[in-house]
Amino acid sequence: MPEAHYAVGESFSLHFAWRLPEGEYVRAVFQADVLDLVPGADKYIVRLAQLLGRREETAEGDLKPAEQWTNAYWELVDGLVGRKISVAYEADNSRALYLRLATLTGEHNYFSRFENAEVVARGLKARRQNSKQ
Structure with a gap:
């Protein structure tokens, strides 16, 4: 059975890889701050606190020089900092x-x-408060 190796308030490195349409890969490593545990689902709720590392590879796995990286994808990766996500406990293995x-x-x-869920929840709360008035 999977188990959490980190507690609320601790951090670990979380590594993502995306395959680009041309077969190349974008890889990013984030500091994931543990916000909560969901034991019933064997998941962490984490915030991607900081981008720790990045690289882009050819389809063969060779490192591409930074001047050849696909900037549009890296802007999207940079935009992930601060996001909250859920990941399986096994994701803490680097x-x-x-x-x-x-x-x-x-x-x-x-x-x-x-x-999105937080925005919806705030809207529902406001609607409930307005209907009570």
Whole structure:
């Protein structure tokens, strides 16, 4: 059974990799601050506190020089700092989590679902308060 190796208030490195349409890879390592544990789902709730490292690779796995990196994707990676996400306990092992490119481009809500849920919750709370008046 998976177990958490970090407690609320602790941090660990979280490594993501995305395959680009041309077959190349974008890799990013973040400091993940543990905000909460969800034992029933074997997951952490973390905030991507800081971008610790980045690299872009060819389809063969060779490191590309920084001047050849795809800037549009790196702007999206930079925009992930501060986001809250849930990840499986196993993600704390420093191995890369390979994600669909749609999670980076925002077509999939993986990196925004907590913020979206918080916005909806605030709206529902305001509506409830207004209906009581």
